[in-house]
Amino acid sequence: MKIPETEHYVELKTHLRYLNEKIIEAFSRFIAVATAIIAGVYYIHTTLAFEDNRRTGLKFSASAILMLVGIGTIILIITNLRSWHKYREVLSTDFPDIKNKKS
Numbered sequence: 001m002k003i004p005e006t007e008h009y010v011e012l013k014t015h016l017r018y019l020n021e022k023i024i025e026a027f028s029r030f031i032a033v034a035t036a037i038i039a040g041v042y043y044i045h046t047t048l049a050f051e052d053n054r055r056t057g058l059k060f061s062a063s064a065i066l067m068l069v070g071i072g073t074i075i076l077i078i079t080n081l082r083s084w085h086k087y088r089e090v091l092s093t094d095f096p097d098i099k100n101k102k103s
Helices: 005-047 058-094
Strands: none
Touching: 005 058
């Protein structure tokens, strides 16, 4: 059974919107997690005494965690961008007349 063109177009546009939302959500989540990590490190540095041994590895640990979170976010965004690009290719191929039309 063949899907009507209008339903196919709406389905493709829905997938594109979903992928856009996921890209924005991943970036927003990274900002929130990075802010929490940085705020936590700042809080620990201001509350612990300067001579406290627990402060020594904190900067390295926070940097490593931020790097891992950043790499995970980049992988997620790249995956969503690749999917988004494939859906755009299908949209351009299946509907060449409305390729440049904004909706």
